[in-house]
Amino acid sequence: MRENGRVTSATRQPGTPAAAVRPRLIATDLDGTLLRDDKSVSPRTVAALAAAEEAGIEVFFVTGRPARWMDVVSAHVHGHGLAICGNGAAVVDLHGGPGAHRFVKVRELARENALDAVRLLREAAPGTVFAVEQTYGFHQEPDYPKLHMEIPDNLLPAEQLLAPQGPDADQPVLKILAYHPDLDPDAFLALARLAIGDRANVTRSSPSALLELSGPEVSKASTLALCCAERGISHEEVVAFGDMPNDVEMLTWAGHSYAMGNAHPDVLAAASGRTVANNEDGVAVVIEQLLAETF
Numbered sequence: 219m220r221e222n223g224r225v226t227s228a229t230r231q232p233g234t235p236a237a238a239v240r241p242r243l244i245a246t247d248l249d250g251t252l253l254r255d256d257k258s259v260s261p262r263t264v265a266a267l268a269a270a271e272e273a274g275i276e277v278f279f280v281t282g283r284p285a286r287w288m289d290v291v292s293a294h295v296h297g298h299g300l301a302i303c304g305n306g307a308a309v310v311d312l313h314g315g316p317g318a319h320r321f322v323k324v325r326e327l328a329r330e331n332a333l334d335a336v337r338l339l340r341e342a343a344p345g346t347v348f349a350v351e352q353t354y355g356f357h358q359e360p361d362y363p364k365l366h367m368e369i370p371d372n373l374l375p376a377e378q379l380l381a382p383q384g385p386d387a388d389q390p391v392l393k394i395l396a397y398h399p400d401l402d403p404d405a406f407l408a409l410a411r412l413a414i415g416d417r418a419n420v421t422r423s424s425p426s427a428l429l430e431l432s433g434p435e436v437s438k439a440s441t442l443a444l445c446c447a448e449r450g451i452s453h454e455e456v457v458a459f460g461d462m463p464n465d466v467e468m469l470t471w472a473g474h475s476y477a478m479g480n481a482h483p484d485v486l487a488a489a490s491g492r493t494v495a496n497n498e499d500g501v502a503v504v505i506e507q508l509l510a511e512t513f
Contacts, residue, residue: 239473240512241275242455245302245442246501247468248281248291249423250461251478254497257290266502273513278302278445280438282423282430282464284351284392285310285319304351305421305464306441307392307432321353325441326390327418327433329380335418335431336376339396342413343406348376349395355386362397365428394418394431403427407463421464430464439467457508459493459501461485476504 246252254260267277279291279301285308288301299313300322309323332350339346349358349370357372357379372385376394379385398406406427410420418431446456458465458472461481466488469475477485479495486492493500 239454241457241474241508242451243276243278243446243449243457244270244505245278245280245438245456245458245468245472247438247460247462247465248279248283250480250496251459251465252279252496252501253290259291260499260502262499263502266499266505269509270505273509276449276451278442280306280442280458280468284356285312285321285353288312288319300445302438302441302445304392305419305423305430305432306436306438307351308353309441309445323441323444324353324390324392325433325436327393327431327436329382329391331417331434332380332391332394332431333377335394335414335420336380336396338413338415338417339410342409343398343401345400346396346398348379348397350376350379351392351395352386352389353392355389357385358395362395363399365397365424365426392432396429396431398427401427421466423462423464437467438464439471442468443471457504459504460489461496476500 252259252263270277281303282305283303285303288303299311301310301312303310307325308321311320311322336348347359347362349362355371356368358370359375360373372379396410403422403426407420407422407429410429414420416434419434419436420429420431422429453471454473456472458468458475460469461478463482463484466484469485469489474491475489476491476493477489478493478500493504
């Protein structure tokens with residue numbers, strides 16, 4: 219199912235504290251948030267997630283990762299088994315396990331928008347190289363660095379990858395990755411947002427100058443808002459966790475939100491609360507407190 223509808227509620231500011239409203243859904247980023255730096259889920263965090271589900275709180279993993287990288291948490295999806303991947307570009311059912319996931323919702327980046335964004339970013343930041351993430355494929359330009367530890371399906375210029383008759387043209391484009399070898403990551407993000415405008419949503423989750431471009435209305439927040447609306451869950455009933463700029467909209471939208479102790483300054487400013495770092499099980503610390511205080 220492809221969907222690109224406007225979600226106006228995804229810009230709402232943090233509202234009622236979690237302690238005043240019984241939480242119904244926990245939305246957590248993965249890398250730098252739920253996962254430790256070695257990409258493991260600690261026993262304490264596993265127990266906290268299970269306790270939340272047992273108390274009737276849904277847990278959504280909301281990540282920039284593609285679906286094929288979700289094996290790190292596939293054993294911890296519990297009941298509904300859904301995750302929001304690609305910064306909101308896809309809702310994925312993980313019940314089938316690695317390699318057998320099912321796309322429940324896809325919010326694609328139109329190829330014409332993607333081509334415009336590539337052109338504008340090449341002009342604004344010469345030296346930028348690109349990769350293309352699709353539902354079941356990953357393609358990159360020949361000079362794009364080996365950032366993802368995987369073999370791309372095709373090595374071609376982005377303009378050919380995104381052409382109407384390009385590789386896997388029948389598959390939706392979920393996001394474009396743009397890397398610059400020299401620019402400061404935050405400066406690159408600001409430059410790209412100015413250059414690309416409303417043709418795509420631009421964010422980043424990497425410590426390097428690696429940007430992620432999605433559809434104009436697509437973000438973790440907007441897709442989470444859609445999923446919550448389908449379940450009759452209000453933003454006040456959502457508790458969210460994150461650490462990088464691609465989490466800012468989600469943390470702003472959620473009724474109560476926590477920046478990790480290792481979070482980017484923009485995330486610290488956006489969240490309504492703070493917890494300890496990912497390597498100290500910051501998500502588990504808050505979940506344990508929530509369950510003790512409200513259940």
